[in-house]
Each structure stands twice: as structure tokens, then as C-alpha cells.
Amino acid sequence: MSGDPxxxxxxGLAKRYGRVQALxxxxxxxxxxxxxxxLGPNGAGKSTTINLLMGYINPTGGAAWLRGHPAGSREARxxxxxxxxxxxxxxxxxxxxxxxxxxxxxxxxxxAERRRLTxxxxxxxxxxxxxxxxGNLQKLAIIAALATRPRLLLCDEPSTGLDPVMGxxxxxxxxxxxxxxxxxxLSSHTMEEVEAVCDRVLIINHGVIVDDGTIADLKHLRxxxxxxxxxxxxxxxAAVAGxxxxxxxEDRVVLDVAGSQSGLFAAFGAAAIESVETKTPSLEEVFLSxxxxxxxxxxxxx
Amino acid sequence: MAERDGAGxxxxxxxxxxxxxxxxxxxxxxxxxxGVVIVFNALGYVxxxxxxxxxxxxxxxxxxxxxxxxxxxxxxxxxxxxxTSWRAALLSLILSVWAIGTATRAYRGAEEVGSWKVxxxxxxxxxxxxxxxxxxxxxxAGPVWLLVSAATALSALVTDSLQPVADYAFFGxxxxxxxxxxxxxxxLCSQVMPHRRSALGLAIAAVAALYLLRGVADVQDxxxxxxxxxxxxxxVEALVAPRYGVTAxxxxxxxxxxxxxxxxxxxxxxxxxxxxxRDERPDRLALLGxxxxxxxxxxxxxxxxxxxxxxxxxxxxxxxxxxxxxLTAASEQLSVILGxxxxxxxxxxxxxLVFVALGTVVALGGAGFTxxxxxxxxxxxxxxxxxxxxxxxxxxGADALxxxxxxxxISAGAGTGVWLALLAQEADLSWAAAATAALTWLSAALVTxxxxxxxxxxxxxxxxGLAYAFATCSFLLDIIGSAVKAPEWLLNLSFWHHVPDVPxxxxxxxxxxxTGVAVAVLAGVGAAGYRRRxxx
Numbered sequence: 001m002s003g004d005p006x007x008x009x010x011x012g013l014a015k016r017y018g019r020v021q022a023l024x025x026x027x028x029x030x031x032x033x034x035x036x037x038x039l040g041p042n043g044a045g046k047s048t049t050i051n052l053l054m055g056y057i058n059p060t061g062g063a064a065w066l067r068g069h070p071a072g073s074r075e076a077r078x079x080x081x082x083x084x085x086x087x088x089x090x091x092x093x094x095x096x097x098x099x100x101x102x103x104x105x106x107x108x109x110x111x112a113e114r115r116r117l118t119x120x121x122x123x124x125x126x127x128x129x130x131x132x133x134x135g136n137l138q139k140l141a142i143i144a145a146l147a148t149r150p151r152l153l154l155c156d157e158p159s160t161g162l163d164p165v166m167g168x169x170x171x172x173x174x175x176x177x178x179x180x181x182x183x184x185x186l187s188s189h190t191m192e193e194v195e196a197v198c199d200r201v202l203i204i205n206h207g208v209i210v211d212d213g214t215i216a217d218l219k220h221l222r223x224x225x226x227x228x229x230x231x232x233x234x235x236x237x238a239a240v241a242g243x244x245x246x247x248x249x250e251d252r253v254v255l256d257v258a259g260s261q262s263g264l265f266a267a268f269g270a271a272a273i274e275s276v277e278t279k280t281p282s283l284e285e286v287f288l289s290x291x292x293x294x295x296x297x298x299x300x301x302x
Numbered sequence: 303m304a305e306r307d308g309a310g311x312x313x314x315x316x317x318x319x320x321x322x323x324x325x326x327x328x329x330x331x332x333x334x335x336x337g338v339v340i341v342f343n344a345l346g347y348v349x350x351x352x353x354x355x356x357x358x359x360x361x362x363x364x365x366x367x368x369x370x371x372x373x374x375x376x377x378x379x380x381x382x383x384x385x386t387s388w389r390a391a392l393l394s395l396i397l398s399v400w401a402i403g404t405a406t407r408a409y410r411g412a413e414e415v416g417s418w419k420v421x422x423x424x425x426x427x428x429x430x431x432x433x434x435x436x437x438x439x440x441x442x443a444g445p446v447w448l449l450v451s452a453a454t455a456l457s458a459l460v461t462d463s464l465q466p467v468a469d470y471a472f473f474g475x476x477x478x479x480x481x482x483x484x485x486x487x488x489x490l491c492s493q494v495m496p497h498r499r500s501a502l503g504l505a506i507a508a509v510a511a512l513y514l515l516r517g518v519a520d521v522q523d524x525x526x527x528x529x530x531x532x533x534x535x536x537x538v539e540a541l542v543a544p545r546y547g548v549t550a551x552x553x554x555x556x557x558x559x560x561x562x563x564x565x566x567x568x569x570x571x572x573x574x575x576x577x578x579x580r581d582e583r584p585d586r587l588a589l590l591g592x593x594x595x596x597x598x599x600x601x602x603x604x605x606x607x608x609x610x611x612x613x614x615x616x617x618x619x620x621x622x623x624x625x626x627x628x629l630t631a632a633s634e635q636l637s638v639i640l641g642x643x644x645x646x647x648x649x650x651x652x653x654x655l656v657f658v659a660l661g662t663v664v665a666l667g668g669a670g671f672t673x674x675x676x677x678x679x680x681x682x683x684x685x686x687x688x689x690x691x692x693x694x695x696x697x698x699g700a701d702a703l704x705x706x707x708x709x710x711x712i713s714a715g716a717g718t719g720v721w722l723a724l725l726a727q728e729a730d731l732s733w734a735a736a737a738t739a740a741l742t743w744l745s746a747a748l749v750t751x752x753x754x755x756x757x758x759x760x761x762x763x764x765x766x767g768l769a770y771a772f773a774t775c776s777f778l779l780d781i782i783g784s785a786v787k788a789p790e791w792l793l794n795l796s797f798w799h800h801v802p803d804v805p806x807x808x809x810x811x812x813x814x815x816x817t818g819v820a821v822a823v824l825a826g827v828g829a830a831g832y833r834r835r836x837x838x
Contacts, residue, residue, distance in 0.1 A: 056685060057836035074691045082689040088682030090600055096585040104591045105690035130497070131581035145689075 003068045006031055007152040007183035008053065012062030015048050015207075022048045024208045025062055030183050032151075035174060037198035037215075038187040039287055045207040046187040047085075050156045053185075054082055066152060078107070081150035085157035087141035091130030095140050098129055102144045114147040120169050134161035146173055153177060153184045159193060171196050191284040201283070203290055210290055218286050223256035225279045226264065231272035240267045313425040314434040321438025325404050326445065332400040333446040336393050336477065337453025340386060344457035347385045350633035354380070359632045364388075368622035371517040374536040382463040383541040386454065387473070390540060391532045394480040395513055397446065401481035402505035404442070405488025408435050409563075410498040413573045422572070432489075432567050436560050439485045443478045450474040454541075465541065473540040479552035480531045484509060486559025493566030496579035531555060593687065593697055597704035601674075605708040608667055609715035612660065616719025616740075619656045623729060626652035639784045640803070649729070650806045653720070653739075657804050660716040661743025662777045667712060668747040669769035671705040672754030676762055679838050688837075698755075698832050702825065705751060713744040731805060739804035745817045746776070749797055752824035759831025762838045772797075 008030035015023040023045040030036050040046050051057045053064055055072015064071035066080060089098050103109035118125060121139045132140065138161045145153060153174075159167045167190070174184055174197045188194050194201060194215075201218060203211040211218060223244065228237075229252050237253060238245045240263050247254040251274075257264055261278070281289070351357045357380045363369075364376035374391045378384025409432075412418045421431045451474025458464045488505050495501035512530040519527035520536070527533030531552060538548045566576055589595030619626075630636045631648030640651045675698070678684050687697055717733075717740025724731045754769035779788075780798035793799045802809045 051837075054685075054689060056688065058834065074693055077689065077691040080689070080691075084682065084685065084689075086682065087686065089686060090683065092600065093590075094583060094585055097587060097590055100585065100587050101590040101596060102686065102690065105593065105687060105692055107691065126582045126584070128581050128583070131579065 004065060005068055007067060008064070008185065010053075010062065010064040013049070013052055013059055013064045014061035015045075015052060015057065016060040021207050023052070024206075026209060028202070028209075030185055032183050033178055033181045034200060035178050035184040035186060035198045037194035037201040038185055038204065039189075039191075039194060039201060040204035044204045046204060047156055048207075049204075050082075050154050050185070050187060053154060079151035081106075081145035081148055081153050083138075083141050083145045083153070083155045083158040085160045086134075087137050089129045089137070089140065091128065094126060094128050095123065095132065095136075096125035098140060099125060099144055099147065103147060106148045109147040110149055113149060114143065117143045117146055117173070120173070121166060135163065135166070138162055139166065142170060142173075146177070149180070150177070151182050153182060155184065155186045155188070157188060158186070159188070159190055167193065191282070191287060195283045203287065205290060215283060218283070219280055223258040224261070224281065226255045226257050226261070227277040227279075228253050228255070229274040229276075231274045233271065235267060235269055235271045237264065237267055240264050310425045310430070314430055314437075317421055317426065317431055317434035318438035318441065321408055321435050322441050325408065325439070325442055328400065328404065329442045329446050330449060332397060333449040336396055337449055337456075339393065339396075340389075340450070340453045341457045341460065343389055344382050344386055344461045344463075346633075346635055347382060348461045348463075349635045350629075352634075356632065357381075360629065363625050363628045363632070366622065366625045367521045369625050370520040372618060372622060374516070374520050374532075375523075377539070378542045381542075382458065382461045383465060383469075386457060387539055387541040390473070390477060390535045390538075391513075391516065394477050394535050395509070395532060397450075397477060397481040398484040398509055399506070401484035402488040402491070402509060403502060405439060405485045406492050406498050406501045406505060408439055409489050409492035410495065410501040410575075413492075414498055416573075418572065428572055429564070429568060432564055436485075436489065436564075439489075440482060440556075442485075443482050446481065447471075447474045447478040450477045469541055469544070472544055472546070475549065476535055476538050476540040479549060479556075480535055483531050483552055483555045483559065486556045486563065489563035490559050490566065493563050493570065494576045496575035496577060593692055593700040594703065597701050598707075601704060601708065605711060608708070608712045612663065612712050612716040613719035613722075615663065616656075616660060616716040616721075617723045619659065620653070620720040620723035621727070623649050623652055623656075623724060623727060626656075630655065635785060638787065639781060641784070647806075653731070653805055654803050656720060657739050657743050658777075658781075658798070660720070660740065661713075661746050661801070662773060662798075664709060664713050664716065664743065665747040665750040665773040665777075666770065668705070668709055668751035669754060669766060669773055671708070671751055672758055672769045673766040675701055675705075675754075675758060676765055676838070679762065684837060694833055695829055698829065702751075702755060706748065709744060709747045709751065710741070713740045713747065716740050735805050738808070742802055742804045742809045745809075745813070746773070746797060746801055748821045749817065749824070752821040752828070755828035756824040756831075757828070759828035759833075760835065762835075 006029060008028060010026050010028045012025035012027060013023065014021070014025045026049065028049075038046050038049070048057070052059055053066065053071050055076070058072075066076035069076035093101070099109075099114060103114070117123075121143060123136065123139045123143060127136075129137070129140070138158070142158060155174075159170055162170060171193060174186070177184060178197075178199075184197075186194065186198060198215065200212070200214055202209055203218075225246070231251075234248075234251065234253060237243055237255060242258045242260070243264055244256040244258075245253065246256055255264070347360075351360045361376065361380050364373075364379055369376065372392075373388060376388050379388050412421075412435075418428070418431060422428045426434065451470045454473050455464075455467065455470040458470070484505070487508055488501070491501040491505040491508070492498075495504050513532050516527050516530040516532040516536070519525070519530070519533060527536065534548050534551050538545050570576055589599035627647070627649030629648070630640070630652040631646065636651065636655070637646075640646075640654060642651065678701070684697065688694065714737055717736040717738075720740070721731060721733045721736035724736070750769050750773045753772050754765045757768050758765035776796040776798040779796040780793065782788075783793045783796065783799075800813070802813060
């Protein structure tokens with residue numbers, strides 16, 4: 001809300017293009033010192049949200065405030081940095097000139113920080129922008145965004161084109177920023193990246209937030225896969241609440257267990273158990289579980 | 303093996319067809335423009351010089367050095383066919399400019415965007431893709447030839463001066479062959495230079511040098527004219543006394559240029575060039591401290607290039623003021639366009655037409671600036687700036703300020719070019735008068751640009767098209783409408799019709815005021831829209 005000092009506050013923020021609801025009313029709060037992952041398939045509404053927060057497009061419903069200022073206003077963009085998925089700069093300028101120009105527009109940067117980032121990302125600022133590869137252009141965007149020491153960072157697929165080593169450097173920089181008390185909204189398809197740096201994850205589908213929680217919460221809510229080997233007769237476990245039978249053999253069952261596993265263990269009774277193996281789902285599996293129908297369709301299953 | 307060869311041939315044919323189809327529309331567009339010019343030239347000729355006596359005046363007026371420099375020697379301009387044939391060098395120059403643009407886009411442009419990798423990743427090698435592209439480009443000569451030949455035949459039909467159809471087919475061929483040579487030139491420059499823009503620049507310089515060589519040789523009646531394809535075009539005398547053997551020279555030149563390009567292509571890596579780009583340099587931070595200075599820094603070369611080009615055009619067109627003045631006074635058609643009924647100063651009338659032409663080119667430049675604004679937005683460059691605490695109006699305002707300053711400089715450059723040419727001829731036109739005339743026509747460019755801004759604010763994708771359409775239609779409506787004595791209400795729809803007839807008339811305060819108000823209102827409408835709308 002207006003005057004609310006939190007980095008991001010949205011109240012029913014929505015965007016509609018004709019008959020297409022690109023973003024359903026979104027209520028979102030991002031606090032200082034947190035990194036929020038924003039996940040969803042292509043066209044889910046992630047970039048629309050970020051474009052609305054940046055003021056590049058206007059909402060058709062609700063509103064957004066950045067540190068109490070309406071999104072898109074000049075005040076809202078003070079202390080804000082943005083890393084787009086594909087950067088567009090001026091091919092006739094060098095990387096150094098571009099960094100200087102963008103820093104001046106932002107009110108100045110920290111030269112020592114710029115040098116440190118340039119070294120950390122192994123970036124050569126002496127080349128013309130037109131000669132940079134995709135990865136180097138993305139490094140340029142990241143350095144330009146981070147060199148101003150932002151208090152709020154919005155990232156839309158920031159590691160596009162970066163090699164794994166540079167991806168790790170970027171993750172370290174995001175953690176460093178969080179350590180300094182800044183807030184980060186990170187839209188990404190790289191689950192490893194989200195899992196490594198995010199405190200909280202939002203999952204969006206068809207313009208609607210379908211889940212919101214810490215990574216541990218999300219994993220806990222999803223079924224864990226439990227494989228049990230029996231040394232003797234196998235008890236009937238399919239009737240246990242929260243348990244779904246996936247596969248069964250004479251001495252072995254594979255189950256999906258949602259929520260607490262205490263009921264399952266109670267149902268073992270006196271059965272002789274040789275081994276129990278529990279596999280917690282990865283964030284990617286959690287993410288994919290929201291789009292089972294699409295995954296099935298892609299695999300040709302019904 | 304035979305099956306593989308067959309598949310390779312089909313793939314090569316597919317690439318050639320793709321190149322042909324991708325560029326067909328522009329080929330037909332440019333050939334159509336040349337066709338229209340041929341028809342209007344012929345119509346203008348018979349209307350301006352209807353009788354044999356009038357044509358003798360034309361013949362005597364067209365023998366000066368300036369005329370020969372621009373158009374070539376006027377050997378047979380006492381007939382429609384001779385007059386049409388005389389313009390062949392200039393018309394082939396127009397098609398040659400299209401050809402080098404097309405060739406550099408097909409070769410260097412494809413390497414810049416990476417599409418060549420897709421084509422060369424299947425059955426075809428890089429060399430085969432090069433050859434297939436050359437085939438597709440060369441095949442574009444077919445529709446160009448057909449259209450130009452048909453337009454030439456039409457020009458003869460409407461002027462009642464028909465010759466055998468084969469003559470028009472040969473004239474069409476002669477106009478098509480220099481562009482074929484220039485396709486080879488564009489292909490060669492694409493191997494030499496690392497970027498499409500620099501390849502195009504080199505090719506344009508080469509074409510300009512060849513045209514100038516022809517001009518200088520024509521002025522001196524020198525055999526050096528045979529060193530330029532544009533000289534060959536003149537010496538073929540296609541519609542008057544055709545020399546069919548000269549066509550071999552064009553074909554030989556095209557083959558040699560394509561062969562040299564092919565050799566160059568083999569000597570370099572994919573996406574590289576024979577000239578290595580200068581990709582590294584020390585930082586130069588001047589003007590990169592704000593949104594106001596940056597557009598000037600980023601567009602300075604562009605503005606200087608436009609200014610130099612328009613100054614040169616001003617010099618070239620004003621160099622023949624004496625001859626142009628005599629022709630204008632003798633031409634009934636031009637008198638009607640200028641609104642003259644009795645005796646009048648032909649030189650002043652000719653200069654008025656020169657400023658109309660220069661003003662229209664500057665206005666088209668204004669439309670081009672709206673294209674640049676749109677490109678800046680769609681490419682994402684605007685977003686890079688607007689991610690910082692910069693107001694949208696500050697961004698577009700700074701760009702508009704630079705564009706307007708550029709239009710002023712370009713107009714002043716054009717006026718100065720005219721003044722310099724007149725100074726060399728000891729004609730009576732002060733620099734202030736020339737500058738005033740050019741700045742009066744700046745109003746047309748400003749209105750065009752402001753209209754582009756207004757549309758950009760609300761429907762950005764339509765902005766360049768509407769701005770170009772406004773300038774082109776206003777010009778055509780004024781010139782053609784005046785020529786055919788269209789009703790005044792129709793002529794009034796053209797902004798061009800309201801611009802004072804400089805240098806014969808001076809702009810009044812009323813004109814300056816209402817033009818200023820129109821520009822301000824249009825810019826305001828655009829700003830209001832741009833401030834609120836979604837970025838493209």
C-alpha cells in the first residue's frame with residue numbers, strides 16, 4: 001500500500017489482454033532480506049508480473065507498490081534493479097561505456113563494486129556491445145544491476161546464457177545481496193538456482209498463484225515415495241490414509257505417502273521389515289506435479 | 303551417391319527459392335517505382351515539350367556540364383524514346399541501390415542474425431549456400447526486367463510513340479543488368495566487411511564512385527565512361543541505336559564479382575570477414591551521463607551522414623539551376639505546378655522545386671526517426687533505460703529533442719549546399735535566403751515527425767507507416783494534384799500545398815504560428831499516450 005515500506009506489496013494486481021487473463025488478481029508481499037522464487041511454465045504470467053512491477057505495462061486491475069511508491073513511478077525505481085532475460089543495449093558502445101551510462105541514470109554506482117563484479121564474472125568491458133556473446137550480454141546486465149547495490153532486485157530468467165560456473169557466481173551474489181538486507185524476486189526455470197537461493201517459492205499457472213511457501217513446506221506437502229522390503233508376509237498398506245500404492249511385488253511395495261508417515265508405520269504391525277527407503281521429492285518434481293496434465297499430454301499419455 | 307546429389311540439388315534449389323521469395327516484394331516495389339518514374343517522365347516530356355520547336359529548346363538546355371554530370375550526355379532528347387533512354391543511367395542507379403541493399407542483407411545480414419548456420423547445417427556446405435543464394439538473387443532480375451519493360455512499353459503507349467516490343471524488352475534488360483552487377487558487388491562487400499552496415503556503406507561508396515566516374519567522364523567526353531557500368535548503360539542507347547554486344551560486359555562483370563565474393567567466402571571463417579572488426583577500444587564517456595546527452599552521442603554519426611548527404615544533394619541539384627530554370631520556364635507542366643501563368647523567373651521556379659524535393663527528403667528522414675524510436679522500444683533498449691529512475695517523458699523528450707535538432711541541422715545543411723552551388727555560379731541568393739527556404743520546408747519534416755510521435759504514443763506499430771504515408775501522399779498530392787489542376791479543397795489536404803513557395807515567397811508569421819501549434823498539439827497527444835500505455 002501507499003506508504004508501506006516493504007519492498008513489494010500488490011493488492012489484486014491483475015492484467016488482462018482482451019479475453020486473455022494474463023495475471024489473475026495477485027496479492028503478494030515480499031519482505032526485506034528475502035529471496036522469493038517465482039516459478040511457472042512459459043506463459044504462466046511470471047514476466048507479466050515483473051513487467052507490471054517495473055511499470056512497463058499497466059494493470060487492468062489492482063495495484064502494486066514498491067517501498068510504498070506506485071509501481072512504475074520514478075520513486076519506485078530508486079534503489080531498484082532489474083535483470084531481463086535478454087538484454088538490449090547499444091551495439092556501438094563498449095561494455096564499460098554501457099555500465100557507466102546505466103549507472104549514471106541510476107544515480108551512480110560504486111566503482112569498487114563494479115570492478116569486483118567485473119572480475120567475479122570474468123567480464124571484459126573493453127569490447128563493443130555488438131561483439132558480445134549472449135552469455136557476456138547477460139553478464140553485462142547482471143553487473144549493471146548489481147553494481148548500484150540495489151535494495152530490491154527483480155530478475156526474469158537472470159541466468160539465461162550463463163555457464164554453470166557463472167551461474168554459481170550469480171547465486172553467490174544473490175545470497176550476498178540478501179545478506180545485506182535487500183529483497184529479491186527471482187523468476188527462473190532453473191530449479192537448482194531456486195532451490196539454492198530462495199527462502200520462499202511462488203508457483204503460478206495460467207495467471208493464478210497455485211502455491212506459496214518455503215521450499216521445505218512445498219516438499220512436505222507433496223507425497224514422499226517410500227519403498228519397503230519385507231523379510232516375511234506383506235501387510236495390506238493400501239488402505240492407510242494418505243497412502244497410494246504405486247507398485248507391489250511379493251516382498252516389496254512402493255508407496256506415495258502424503259503428509260505424516262506415522263499412520264504408515266503403525267500399519268506395519270508385526271511385519272518383518274528388511275529395509276525402508278524414503279525419497280523426498282525434488283523441487284522440480286514438486287513443480288512438475290502441478291502440471292501433471294501438461295506433462296502427460298507432452299508424453300502422449302491420457 | 304546419385305540420390306545424395308539429387309537431395310543436395312533440391313536443397314540448393316530450396317535455398318535459392320527462399321532467397322528469391324524473401325526479396326521478391328522489395329524487388330517488385332523498387333521496379334514498380336522505376337516503372338512509375340519512366341511513365342511520368344515520358345508523360346511530363348510530351349506535355350512540357352509538345353512541339354518540335356519546344357523539343358529543340360529542351361535539347362539546347364540539356365547540353366551543359368552540370369546536366370551531363372547528373373544524367374549523362376543528352377544525345378537524342380528530341381524524341382520520347384531518346385528522352386527515356388537518356389534517363390537510363392539514373393534509373394539503373396535507383397535499382398542498383400536496391401541491389402546492394404538486398405545482397406548485403408542476404409549475405410552479411412544472414413550471417414549477423416545466424417540464419418546461414420541453419421541453411422549450412424544440413425546437406426549443403428557454406429559454399430553451396432553461397433552459390434544457391436547467388437542464384438536466388440540473380441533470379442530476381444527476372445521480375446524486375448518484366449516490370450520495367452512493361453512500364454517502358456506503357457510509357458510509349460500513353461505518349462503515342464510505340465516501337466517494336468523487343469526494344470522495350472531490351473531497354474528493360476539494360477536497366478536490370480547494372481543491378482545484377484551490383485548484386486555481385488554487394489556479395490563481395492559482404493565478404494570484406496564484418497557488419498551489414500559497413501558492408502552496405504562500402505557498396506554504396508563503390509556505386510557512388512562508379513556513378514561519379516561516369517559523370518566526370520561524360521563532362522569531359524572521355525573514354526573513361528567505359529570504366530563504369532553506368533557509362534555502359536548510356537552507351538548502349540537502348541531505345542535509340544542499340545548496341546547489343548555491350549550486355550556481355552555486364553554479365554562478365556557480374557560473374558567476376560560473384561566469383562571474387564565466392565573466393566573471399568572460402569578464405570574466411572563463417573560469420574567472420576576478410577577485414578577484422580575493431581571490437582575493442584578505450585571507453586569514451588562524453589555525453590553518456592544523462593538521457594539528454596546519450597541520444598546525441600548514439601546518433602551523431604547518423605546525423606552527420608544525413609547532413610552530408612543532403613548538403614551534397616543540395617549542391618548537385620542547384621548546380622544546374624541555369625539549365626533547370628530554362629527548362630522550367632519552357633515547360634507548360636512545371637509552370638502549372640508552380641502556379642505560374644505568364645512570364646516568370648524560371649531559375650526561381652526551379653529553385654522552388656529543388657526546395658520541395660529537399661524538404662520532402664528531410665520529411666522522409668523525420669518519418670525514419672519515428673522508426674528508430676519504435677525500434678528502440680521493441681528491441682528492449684527503452685526498457686534498459688526505464689529500469690532506472692528515468693521518467694518516460696524524459697526519455698522520449700530527450701530523443702525528440704535530438705531528432706528535432708537533427709532535422710534542423712540537416713535542413714540547414716541542405717540549404718547551405720544549395721547556397722554553395724549558387725555561389726559557385728555567381729547567382730543571386732544569400733545564405734540567409736537559402737537557409738530560410740530550407741528551414742521553411744523544415745516545417746513539413748516537423749509536422750511529419752510530430753504526427754509519427756502522436757501515433758507512437760497510442761498505436762506504436764502504425765507510427766512509421768503513417769508518417770511515411772503522410773509525407774509521400776502530401777508530396778504526391780501537391781505535385782500531381784497541381785499538375786492535373788485538382789480542386790483546391792483536395793490540394794488543401796496536403797500540408798505541402800500550404801508551405802510558402804520559397805525562395806520566391808517568405809513564410810509569414812501566421813504560417814509559422816499554426817505550424818508550431820500543430821506540431822505542439824501532435825507532440826502533446828503523443829506524449830499523453832506514451833506516458834500511459836504499455837511498452838511494445
